[in-house]
Amino acid sequence: MSDQLTKRAEDYAQWYNDLVLKADMAEHSDVRGCMVIKPHGYAIWEKMQRALDGMFKDTGHVNAYFPLFIPKSYLAKEASHVEGFAKECAVVTHYRLKSDPEHGVVVDPEAKLEEELIVRPTSETIIWNTYRGWIKSYRDLPLLINQWANVVRWEMRTRLFLRTAEFLWQEGHTAHATKEEAVEETLRMLDVYATFAEEWLAMPVIKGVKTASERFAGAEDTYCIEAMMQDGKALQAGTSHFLGQNFAKAFDVVFTNKENRQEHVWATSWGVSTRLMGALIMTHSDDNGLVLPPKLAPVQVAIVPIAKNEEQLNALRAYVQPMLDGLRAKGITVKFDDDDKKKPGWKFAEYEFKGYPVRIAVGPRDMENGTVEVARRDTLEKQVMQATDIAEKVEHLLQAIQDNLYQKALAMRERYTRAVDTYDEFKVAIEEGGFILAHWDGTAETEARVKEETKATIRCIPLQGDTTPGACMVTGRPSKQRVIFARAY
């Protein structure tokens, strides 16, 4: 870890790449665009999964699993869906290899598939094809299913966690008897995502609706949570789609209602991915490395003993044991690092770089005085504390860190969010970064023009906030409310 991390101010993109690699979260694989998620990164993802999964269960959803492979023909059944995904699908054409003296192994031309399979870029088609058999009556509804899976989108340009060819995610797919119910579900899951982002990732988000041009392929409406990264760029952290009856019609999913009439069902889908790892990193981390909110840190507290010899180390083990018991009794995850092959200074640097929220150092001086040295990662402050009630003190400290990270991120977002009224002002503001609130006439033409001229896109039409009408900053035509423009990941 002797190599330095690039400073954020110097090169933000490089800082991010360095950090992901050096904090041991992930590395590039030999396959273009794919990554290996390493234990330190995967442990964070597992904590995200556990929290989200609980929230899904609490809102009545159950998990299931659908196949990785989708018959090519399914994709074509929903017109805008195929248009959105066709360009980035991996296709399976054969099912067998054979050994070859020259090339080791080759595709067996005899083993060509009758119908080619695509590797799922998302699962709407295969799920709705399956739902057709499950849904007959209003009594079968609502159907509230989630799956945890990997998907593949053959992206041109990839970045660790933020955009990889294969990524991990969850995708919820629900079916409802009425439009109102489906819309309600769409918004409920958007709220779940927003709550998760704010309470677990300590990342403030703005809930909004996407414009038509940013909408999911096959959706009637796409809702999103948008977060601001430390470089002022926007990152879409989660989406929830109201799919109308598009997929029900494409896959002929009908149910008999209470009046004994046949109707197409109403659908939603919603997802968050390992992209959240990127969001987490870019929201809180600093030039000293990763900073993790305590609720998602795989290990919340690292305890480092400082001993000159084995005898002293044993004394420290005894000194620390009641603290370990006390912390664990409160459900706090602790690592007591008594590995004598590494020096304390090395451990301090390591835990700091990897984002452990709290580090406790204990040495002979502490044993004499009945104290410990507590360091917090978010502020880098160190404090000597009495060891009595240390579990309680640490519990409060972890909460304080969680709160502080959220408040810091929120303050940053507010500092870099501003309203402008003219296109000239806008062009200046967008160069400075952040979220720009401006009036827009609601047309795709204006949106495209702004994107073309400034590289900024409409991140969303916020669901909450100021709804005062005005005049479009570009055309002067009437606007119902300000929308959020930003450059985005």
Place this chain on the structure above:
RNA sequence: CGGGGUGUAGCGCAGCCCGGUUAGCGCACCUGGUUUGGGACCAGGGGGUCGUGUGUUCGAAUCACACCACCCCGACCA
């Protein structure tokens, strides 16, 4: 996929322009000893298809061509 850059030990780099014995350096690693409150020190040691392939040459890390991977900028996207 277009423009630019990089590829030499696990990591970071020098050597390449101007071809010539055994390819260096720092960190990391191994052994022994001294150390241990912010990435220890001394001594010894191990580790290389020089991204891959083809070509030029008596001889290629070095020259030429092709390919691959990664990074940055664009187009596309969660």
